[in-house]
Amino acid sequence: SQTIHQWPATLVQPVGSPLSLECTVEGTSNPNLYWYRQAAGRGLQLLFYSVGIGQISSEVPQNLSASRPQDRQFILSSKKLLLSDSGFYLCAWSAYWGAHGYTFGSGTRLTVV
């Protein structure tokens, strides 16, 4: 069966510090991968998506970046965090045809102080 792992679960980082969040998927190959951010009590904002290794599309211009160094690994990064980067970050995967919806990771709650 397919599983998705996301870590860390919580993170408190000072303004201006770097960020690296990792997401890995097991049990499937060539998944579509996504990074979402959710502000407290709000909806899901798509940040990046990837359909293959090295292929990244950005939906929202910001100081975040994403990389996909391996087929089942998706990394969200920042060189310098801003207070506005605080939020709940969710990684998700879907099969190419998307028939079974998105499977989300358990999320990383990031607080920038």
Added chain:
Amino acid sequence: GQQVMQIPQYQHVQEGEDFTTYCNSSTTLSNIQWYKQRPGGHPVFLIQLVKSGEVKKQKRLTFQFGEAKKNSSLHITATQTTDVGTYFCAGPNNNAGNMLTFGGGTRLMVKP
């Protein structure tokens, strides 16, 4: 661009009352998906509807896809405290079919 809107944004109900959330898309959708996010948790896929006018049931949850495939609803009969959470609808992005456009969600609170 494509928009998916949900109403209401919040709903408080007494345990045992029914609940309905509505989802409307600015464009025709090939399918509609529904997700549930428990407080502090991550969204979990509930169901996908594909056919015009389709109705699917999962125990006390009834999902409908409109005839024009631009709207959908989720109805919960006799809510329980375990139904608490935010319900999101989502439809494929017209420009990139593997991407979903999510509605803003309806947060359901149930008073015991």
